[in-house]
Amino acid sequence: MERDQSIDPEAKRRPATVTEIKAMSHPLRMRIIRLCGDRELTNKQLADRLGVDPGTALYHVRLLVEAGFLEPVAARTGESGALEKPYRSTGRSWWLSVGVDEVDATEGLAPVDAFQQELAEAGPGSIATYARFALHLSEEDVAELDRRIVAVIDAFVETDAERAHLPLHGGLFVVHRSPE
Numbered sequence: 754m755e756r757d758q759s760i761d762p763e764a765k766r767r768p769a770t771v772t773e774i775k776a777m778s779h780p781l782r783m784r785i786i787r788l789c790g791d792r793e794l795t796n797k798q799l800a801d802r803l804g805v806d807p808g809t810a811l812y813h814v815r816l817l818v819e820a821g822f823l824e825p826v827a828a829r830t831g832e833s834g835a836l837e838k839p840y841r842s843t844g845r846s847w848w849l850s851v852g853v854d855e856v857d858a859t860e861g862l863a864p865v866d867a868f869q870q871e872l873a874e875a876g877p878g879s880i881a882t883y884a885r886f887a888l889h890l891s892e893e894d895v896a897e898l899d900r901r902i903v904a905v906i907d908a909f910v911e912t913d914a915e916r917a918h919l920p921l922h923g924g925l926f927v928v929h930r931s932p933e
Contacts, residue, residue, distance in 0.1 A: 768850050769849040769850065773822075776816050776817055776822055777822075777863060778863050780864075780867035781805065781813050782816065782863070784867045784871065785799055785803070785813055785814060785823070786822050786842050787867070787923065788802060793826050793840065793841045794840060795837045795838060796814055796840075798839075799840075817840075818840070821843060822845055823841065823843065824840065825838055826841050865925065868924075868925040871923055872923075881922060890928075895928055898928065903926075
């Protein structure tokens with residue numbers, strides 16, 4: 754049975770491959786994908802922005818290119834006159850379905866860790882809005898809440914190019930089981 758894309762966000766997604774899951778399993782790679790989604794950046798620019806060695810940044814960039822999350826763009830001449838090789842995000846990572854059970858959380862959760870790092874970098878004054886909640890939910894209720902929230906986010910993602918001139922905002926939607 755085909756899913757209705759207007760009411761089921763998962764209908765727009767395809768399952769992530771093992772290579773894609775591995776590529777998204779590190780917070781630094783999650784941050785690189787997001788940074789290159791906003792503008793084309795070189796390995797050196799990424800290393801400087803993220804406070805890592807250029808070799809470390811290049812390692813992660815290569816994994817992201819191999820997984821199809823980044824693509825090289827035309828080389829350009831940098832400020833120093835040297836040839837630069839920038840990368841941009843393909844946008845592909847958003848449209849993948851990755852089940853929570855498919856992610857190895859022994860080292861932490863890359864999207865949560867990346868979000869915490871980005872929020873720390875931006876500072877508490879950067880928070881535009883938040884909602885903290887505690888709800889009693891069945892598994893079906895959790896799935897419905899997720900479906901509704903993701904549908905709203907998808908609608909904004911699909912039209913984001915129309916708002917590219919506005920300030921960039923990041924966010925994270927997580928529902929967790931509270932400790933007993």
